[in-house]
Amino acid sequence: MYTHEDLAQMQAQSLKMQSWIRRQTFSPQNEKTLRRFSSWEVSELILKINQSTFRGRLAADPNLPGGEVEEDGRQRWFSLDEINELRRRMRVNRKSLMPPRPAGKRAFRAAIANFKGGAGKSTVALHLAHAAALDGYRILVVDFDPQATLSHSMGLNDVAEDHTVWGIMARDLVRETDRINGSAQGAESGTALPQRKIPASIRDMGLDALRPGDFIKPTAWPTIDIVPSCANAAFVEFASAQYRHLNPEWTFFSAVSRFLDSLADDAYDLILFDCPPAIGYQSMNAVFAADMLYIPSGPGYWEYDSTTSFIGQLAEALEDLAHGFDTFPTGKIKLPKAFCDVRFLMTRYEPGNDLHVAMFDAFKQVFGDRVAEHPIEMTRAVEQSGRFLSSVYEIDYREMTRGTWRRARATFDRAYEEFKGNVIEAWDKLEDET
Numbered sequence: 001m002y003t004h005e006d007l008a009q010m011q012a013q014s015l016k017m018q019s020w021i022r023r024q025t026f027s028p029q030n031e032k033t034l035r036r037f038s039s040w041e042v043s044e045l046i047l048k049i050n051q052s053t054f055r056g057r058l059a060a061d062p063n064l065p066g067g068e069v070e071e072d073g074r075q076r077w078f079s080l081d082e083i084n085e086l087r088r089r090m091r092v093n094r095k096s097l098m099p100p101r102p103a104g105k106r107a108f109r110a111a112i113a114n115f116k117g118g119a120g121k122s123t124v125a126l127h128l129a130h131a132a133a134l135d136g137y138r139i140l141v142v143d144f145d146p147q148a149t150l151s152h153s154m155g156l157n158d159v160a161e162d163h164t165v166w167g168i169m170a171r172d173l174v175r176e177t178d179r180i181n182g183s184a185q186g187a188e189s190g191t192a193l194p195q196r197k198i199p200a201s202i203r204d205m206g207l208d209a210l211r212p213g214d215f216i217k218p219t220a221w222p223t224i225d226i227v228p229s230c231a232n233a234a235f236v237e238f239a240s241a242q243y244r245h246l247n248p249e250w251t252f253f254s255a256v257s258r259f260l261d262s263l264a265d266d267a268y269d270l271i272l273f274d275c276p277p278a279i280g281y282q283s284m285n286a287v288f289a290a291d292m293l294y295i296p297s298g299p300g301y302w303e304y305d306s307t308t309s310f311i312g313q314l315a316e317a318l319e320d321l322a323h324g325f326d327t328f329p330t331g332k333i334k335l336p337k338a339f340c341d342v343r344f345l346m347t348r349y350e351p352g353n354d355l356h357v358a359m360f361d362a363f364k365q366v367f368g369d370r371v372a373e374h375p376i377e378m379t380r381a382v383e384q385s386g387r388f389l390s391s392v393y394e395i396d397y398r399e400m401t402r403g404t405w406r407r408a409r410a411t412f413d414r415a416y417e418e419f420k421g422n423v424i425e426a427w428d429k430l431e432d433e434t
Contacts, residue, residue, distance in 0.1 A: 032155025034220040035396055036068065036077035045409070046083060046134050049092050057090055064089060080133065081222050087136050099136040099269075099420075102427045106265035106332070107140070110423065111290035113275035113283060115313075116306040120296045120347030120376060122149040124415075125274040130393040131416035133223045137269040140216065142227040142256070144286045145276040146234035153389045154219045154226050161232040162205060163215055165256060165282055168227070169236065171207040172255035173243045174198055178208075180249055196247040212262050225268075240281035252281060253321055254330040257289035261331040270423070279313055287314060288321070289333060292426050293342045294419070296376075297363070299349050299356035304363065307344070340426035345415065346375035374414035379407050 037046065043054035058064055058076075065082035069075075078086070087097045112125045122145065129139050143150045144165050151159060161167065177196045216225045244252055260271065273286040287293060297307045322336035344367050350356050364371045392412055397405040 032220040034080060035394065036079055037083065039067065039076040039078070042078050042083055047087065047097055053092065084136060084223065100424055101269055105427055105430050107268040107271050108423055108427045109260065109271040109273070109290045110292040110294055111273040111275055111286045112294050112296060113287060114295050114297060114307060115277055115310040116297065116303050117277040119298055119303060122153065122274050124296050124345065124347065124376065125150055125272050126153050127391045127393070127412045128416055128419055129224055129272055130221065130391045131412060132270050133221050134393060135420070139224045140268045140271045141224060142271065142273050143229035144282045145274055146229055146231055148229040148231060150274040151226065151228035151230070156217055156226060156228040159228045159230040161230055162207060164229050164233040165227065165285065166233045166236040166239065167207055168215055168259045169240060169252065169255045169285065170202060170205070171210060172258060173247065173250055174203060174208040176250050177247045198246060212259060236282055237280045249328065251325050251328045251330055253284045253288045254333065256285040257333050258331045260289055279317055284317060288337055291340045291430060292423065293339050294345060295343065296345045296347045299346055299359045301359070304359060340429045341422055342370055343372055343422060344370055345372040348378045349375035350378050372415065372418050374418050376415055377411040379404070379411065
């Protein structure tokens with residue numbers, strides 16, 4: 001017979017192994033660090049200019065960041081901060097190297113979501129964030145998944161549950177309850193509205209005093225921040241049900257949206273959500289706050305079946321919210337919930353596999369141009385990046401053959417460029433007042 005004590009012992013043993021794996025994966029200080037990028041990568045893959053043009057610009061302007069030069073003098077290596085400084089100061093053919101961003105718009109929010117575990121949500125979110133950072137954007141990642149795969153991949157391990165999405169939701173409950181109670185006290189109608197009580201166990205945590213920045217942590221990438229997750233945040237589904245009972249007027253599904261509304265519109269360019277493999281309080285907060293829904297799916301029938309169930313149940317959940325809370329304030333995102341765009345992205349795709357090709361065609365027959373043209377192909381380097389909690393962009397190409405590394409990077413580059421094009425088009429659809 002196994003009790004909770006046995007399970008706790010198993011977890012303790014696993015945590016010891018997890019710590020050992022981190023020591024092998026990250027630096028001796030147990031902290032993830034970002035590598036430098038070669039002048040070849042910077043010119044051709046990041047800034048997308050000719051190598052000779054790049055070298056000429058560096059030689060002509062000694063005030064530009066010069067990177068670190070190898071002992072043999074053959075190669076320069078640049079930090080991401082140096083790359084962004086080059087991007088800001090250099091122009092090619094009189095054109096800026098800065099990425100496009102619609103003027104006067106807030107950060108664009110995209111949710112990576114599906115029912116199916118193993119569909120590649122965290123892998124896609126990680127690679128899109130890193131590709132966007134190399135493209136010059138400032139990114140906030142919100143990890144909604146208690147498995148915390150994305151948080152671990154970003155180098156965040158020792159995370160307290162009150163600084164996760166659960167903490168954001170509990171903080172919102174206290175603040176919204178106080179606001180609702182204040183409105184009830186100020187009402188001039190003859191009927192006194194009931195006052196909602198928040199237990200001391202919640203108020204005494206002091207979450208309502210936390211600032212938005214207290215939930216946001218830096219990562220090894222200087223232009224990527226994260227609201228991390230942790231395993232202890234898994235009880236958010238149980239806690240949120242209790243919170244709704246405490247205050248039925250609380251619009252729980254818009255708690256994260258209100259949190260993001262409190263950030264400056266220009267604090268970030270892109271906000272990415274990594275969603276858990278289920279529809280619940282956390283995932284509904286993610287999809288409600290999102291401007292775009294990106295749905296990854298593997299190339300098998302069961303993944304297709306799960307994706308079909310996901311969009312059906314999501315539609316029902318959003319319809320219920322639209323009818324049940326249409327008189328409550330929900331921040332910058334209005335009811336009924338409408339996405340600027342919805343896309344399906346096939347992952348773990350093998351172009352030489354007849355079943356994968358057939359399933360890709362089936363997705364396109366059903367969802368048409370909503371299906372991304374460039375699936376994420378499965379390569380050895382992609383598998384290796386997952387094992388070592390890193391993206392392909394973080395792996396030094398000298399650790400394998402350059403051809404293998406290039407093929408892996410190319411599949412994510414194509415997926416990112418398509419994602420970026422969809423984002424830019426959808427970004428313009430955001431209402432000016434948002």
